[in-house]
Amino acid sequence: MTQSNVAYQVMWNRLISVVEEQAQALVRTAFSTSVREAGDLSAGVYDIQGQMLAQAVTGTPGHVNAMADAVAHFIRRIGRDNIFEGDIYITNDPWEGTGHLHDITMVTPSFHRGALVGFFACTAHIVDIGGRGFGADAASVYEEGLYIPIMKFAQRGEVDQTLVRIVRGNVREPDQLIGDIYALATCNEIGHRRLIEMMEEFDLADLTGIAAFILDNSRRATLERIAALPRSSATGEITMDGFDTPITLKVKVTVHDDRIVSDFTGSSGVDKKGINCPLVYAKAYACYALKVAIAPEIPNNAASLAPFEIEAPVNSIVNAIHPAPVALRHIVGHFVPDAVFNAFDQIVPGLVPAEGAACLCNFQVSLRPRSDGRAPADARRSEVLTFNSGGSGARPEHDGLNATAFPSGVMTMPVEATEHAGPVIIWRKELRPDSGGAGQQRGGLGQFMEVGAREGHEFDIQAMFDRVHHPAKGRRGGGEGAPTTIVQDDGSKMNGKGKQFVAHGRKVVMAFPGGAGYGDPKDRGAASIKRDLARGYISEETAAKIYGLSPSDIAAVQSAVTKGEDV
């Protein structure tokens, strides 16, 4: 190793820091709650070929590969001869961006001493893009909102005002969206400034040397991990609720000498409703599942992602093509890791978790003054979006995580903040006992939520839940997680997906799913069972019937709780 390699080590660290700064600038200036509260965004730096060199670690594995591939599409669509200093490009193309119209991706070419040296890209999930609004109800992408093909947002520093006017005229919250678009442009600009500072400090004319250093080391490290795996293949499967008909994901994972292929042949075809997934988004989650299992600490870049390949028949649920509706592509996407784990567990047993809640338990409420009686003068209309999580699957050595997102990594919003966003009341948000699948390692608990409106309001709830009919399945003898339930407080039935009316005075009572268990519950350690009982993670009945805790042990635990002791 030579001195210059010490400099390259420093530069690699620096580039990762540059993209973290880039992402941070976006969080600070964004308007959409999905970006600033939940962290649904991504940012990266690329060489002039469009190869991703570094990417910020944010809440969204789904953006990983999508972002890695996006810049190449931009270079092709814009044309190399048409790239100028001061340009900013934009798209929300689900197939060349990050999977649905609600993600805006922006790319900025970076020039140093008059020459193109690289690109910065960032993407963010915005709250509204027009059309029917965020939900699964569209029959085609045309109904899902405004489509912006890859084009210039600014040329040589000059913003395209025609585009701005078209965007403004087509969305429900024009100021917010334009604000978010400018925030995306700002964040690329911050990345660019830091990159140029680094190039001046190290007296670099281009990124060729550092790019080769990053990509070579990442490729070698990734291939070493793959080489350490058995050469074999296995098939995994998972079935989920879908919109009104169940969807099956089937995946054959094959470990080759220098790559791992996930083949989704045999999965369900495209759905009529907007829960279809473009291939790039499914690829991101398949790749995430394998990478988190075998190479978690290798940073994401073109070379570390390349060995993870995906195949899927055109017009399958994971390879929906234009004009299929794709707004809620995250639901299918979030199930992909569980399907991949079901296969990979047969290749390397004892590494991956049991199934978990999989998709986020999100809902949006559209509140308005009551229509069945006199509404108070201050009653108003409001849109409130919330992000919530069920339990994650138990791991070979650890219980699943209670009410924690996996594979997504986004955050929930504080109840007190949500209640300021509109006349909504969250009556309950707490852990759901007995919802974690039984096992030697217990599945993570889901959660209860109850939502209503303030006096004088009624609302529609846009449900985006799964696992109502298909709870998480256990591994190696572990039990199922509890399924999702949703009902009104007067007993009226509700569906797991779609827009549904809730009358004045009613509440929606929801229970989000638990993760599944791992291993036989009979093998669970007595200390863990007693702790779970003391905390109320499990009921007395579960402790006795499923885990076989003796009546005297149960009495001892209950006595300790009465005395305020930890167990």
Next chain:
Amino acid sequence: MTKQSVRLGVDIGGTFTDVVLEVGTVSFSAKVLTTYVAPENAIIDGMQQVCAKAGIDPSAIDQIIHGTTLATNALIERRGAKTALITTEGFRDVIEMRTESRFEQYDLNLTLPEPLLARQMRYTVPGRMDASGQELLPLTRADIEPVVAQIAAAGYDSVAVGLIHSYLNDAHEKLVGDVLADMMPDAMVSLSCEVSPQMREYERFNTVVANAYIKPLMKSYLGRLEGRLRDEGVTCNIFLMHSGGGIISIESAAEFPVRLVESGPAGGAVFAANIAARYGLDKVLSFDMGGTTAKICLIKNQTPKTSRVFEVARTYRFKKGSGMPISIPVIDMVEIGAGGGSLAHVDAMRQIRVGPESAGSEPGPACYGRGGAKPAVTDADLVLGKLDPDNFAGGSMVLDTASSAKALTDVLGDTLNMDAATSAFGLAEVVDENMANAARVHAVENGEDLSEYTMIAFGGAAPLHAGRLCEKLGVDRLLVPEGAGVGSAIGFLRAPFSFEANRSVYMTLAGFQPDKIKALLADLQSEATGFVRNCDAISPILSEFKVYMRYSGQGWEIPITLTEDQAMNPDVATFEARFIEDYVKLFGRAVDGMDIEITVWSVNATTPPETVARVEQDAGLGVAAPHETRQLFDPAVADFVSAGVVLRDDMAVGATCDGPTVITEDETTIIVPSSRIATRQPDGCIDMRIKP
């Protein structure tokens, strides 16, 4: 004044308790090992030492100011009292569910930190307030009494109360507090509406729980300390440094001990701010590097940057999100696992990684010769010639260069095909880059450009790395003050009496209510002033008004400072103009046509800052003569060069030395890189600038 004022500053740190006595302008310091079982013992020991040096009796001390890591450690080590929480029905698990996210995306075996109180220690009562502070569901004594009866029967010593929206309407929390006082008169009670009246239930509940958890411990410690000091003849008032960089009475500290968290590092920031004032510097980056961590803080206009929430007890490589949030006024610092003891290894990408694992004091870095086999930052510093093996810590310890070289070769060099010196260079570069990256990200989060900043470095390891850090950050000027080793304790003596009161109340500019604002700010002002008046009966008390504003729909507020006149005669046009002005400064452009809202209101009451005499900056008055030369690794040429060694005490005021030079003193060593020139200032600071 006929009599010189005598003041004592005491900082209890993880390893050492630092004591500084100032008699007029003369100061005496002592470092004694922290005595964990009875921390007051080290204080008494240190106080006796400095009093002996100064030749005074403890009864002559006029004021004692104390900061401590004990509150932080009690939270990190979970050594608190038997504590229960009473919260709103339906929200029993707020402190356990956190943000429902994973702070590390790429770890299948991630475990989340346990909440301070297990689920069976969390009780619920009915009743509910809404987001405008109106009662949605009533709460009666009859609802509360059976719950308190259970808690009393279980024998809890301390009870936290946190109810939804209590920052807007505290009636229900106060009622629970009354019932607790009646039924459990001996228990300590903490209400979230008093400890941290801010929106966001996770942060507020966690803060009140943390306060309740450490309250019995801290109350008992402070009582014992006061008793011991009185026994020694101390008659003066005793005050505590708080997390926000000000001073509160011992009684307030015992009531709100969570405000003592990170008071030591806060003292360091105040120390740096005081030096900034001496030099009239408006933009300063303070850099405090010790044995296990480095702390970086932005100081603008001689005032450390503050924040309303921070994270304590990070459990996972200092990673953001892996600790517990505490929402109290605090000096905003970034802390990373980079200190003299931080250990290096090579990862799967054949990249050198440093920290956050630390060698601690046992076995210590390899060069301590106590069995450490992994290379630490100090080992790299030794091999690179930055440290003198025979003169470490004033010659109290001889360092073993061969052991350092072996550890570097074994762990880094053999894998990466590098010799010991190159391995050391790689290690030092990586740790410096880690710190530089942390500083850069912190600056961006605050919308600052570091190239306009001056760095002030203190703490044992900082002067070895600060020069290189300045090169990496494009910082032109660096000051290394005297007393760098006991900087926090000196900082305590420079801090004003202050207390910040704040409240979450939503108001849009469209719904601007001047009368409500006036009443609210007056209320906060009297609360904050009351605390300060308890500490200082005579000084004038200044009020600083701040509101946190944003565009409706954004999630991040920016702090807007108002003059007393702007605050007390609120006018919507002024509020809007002040917001737009600061927003454009931070983010480049305003966003037209959006409503603006105010989320948090804050009044900081403070005694006036000590007037600081500006230091004259002498130009080069001669060159300091090195008493020897040694081989020092120069990153600029990536090789060893011959560098002069100058004793700090030998440098006359105004004398200069060109880098590469090593300036040595008992407490630390200052490295002057080849790009810099150092000047000794009248106050003892080493002032390092880019060579002309």
